Amino acid sequence: MNARDNPEISLQPTPLPPSSPFYASRGVTQDDWEEAEFLQRLIHAAERYGKLPDRGLPATPDSEARLVYATEFAQKALAKHAGTKGVNYHRNHTAPTVEAFNLAVARYRKCGNHPLALIPEDRWLSPIPGWDGHMLAVTATLGVELPHPQARRDQESLRLAVKFYESLQFTLGPKSAKLYRAYEKFIATANNYLPANLHHTTFERRVIEQLAAWFPALSTGVSDIPASSR
Structure with missing residues (x-):
């Protein structure tokens, strides 16, 4: 069996245990977390189609095609994961551009493959005083200055x-x-x-x-x- 038969085999264990069908870190919405889970699975799926350097993929048509295939299998993996939690997952993701994918890879690698590094970046601009410790660590590692003084x-x-x-x-x-x-x-x-x-x-x-x-x-x-x- 290979990744084409079962997209789940490329996934490493999610480092944060889900407290619900999808893990919810303080200051992060369920939509944010679902996006992060999708990108995590996309990165691992892309790795199954060849070596993935820390700097990401070259800007070529082959890379674009690789992301289309990886997106398909990442969605299947996420839907399968949701199904084990009794949740029907119907969100449709489109393949990101190579540039957007490479930015996600860079954040993910810099934070030790922590999935919260993959939440939408505009979430970090929310004036929230009480972030979860993991989000504080991710944003501090990435050099993001959170807007709230606390x-x-x-x-x-x-x-x-x-x-x-x-x-x-x-x-x-x-x-x-x-x-x-x-x-x-x-x-x-x-x-x-x-x-x-x-x-x-x-x-x-x-x-x-x-x-x-x-x-x-x-x-x-x-x-x-x-x-x-x-």
């Missing part, structure tokens, strides 16, 4: 948290309770020197552990953590 502070808080974990994970272990307690103390101390409206957000332990492992590039550009603060 969202931007959360992005910076997440970068700082990942940097702190990096500074001590080899000493205390990347998933140790002691490391998380040190992180909580560090944020509390830092906030003592900031006005209340500029306080860093303290993220849950499971969020930090997961995102620090998935998005190590988040710490790029963050000042080194002073040893006395750890």
Whole structure:
């Protein structure tokens, strides 16, 4: 059996567990998520027709034809996935241009193949204060400045948290309770020197552990953590 017989065989496990027929991240609509799921399946389907460089496909008629075939199988895969959740999926997707596809591939690869990197870019411009941690990580990794001040502070808080974990994970272990307690103390101390409206957000332990492992590039550009603060 090959990809032409079964489009699902090209798919890697979706890294975020669906809480409903389609995963809904805070700040992301179901339509956004369905678009991301389609693009994820499109990328994996395109890979079955030949090597897919990180920079994407060349702008040739062959690439356009490849995307038409990949779109057909990506839609079948998405409909099959929806069917396992008891949902009838009837959205029709057209093959993207090579340029649009390559932009999606670049975002997806930069974020460690995270599907939320594939939601429509205009969603990132919504003035939402309380983004999901994964969306904060995706937008921060891609260098997207979220419009709401609280969202931007959360992005910076997440970068700082990942940097702190990096500074001590080899000493205390990347998933140790002691490391998380040190992180909580560090944020509390830092906030003592900031006005209340500029306080860093303290993220849950499971969020930090997961995102620090998935998005190590988040710490790029963050000042080194002073040893006395750890």
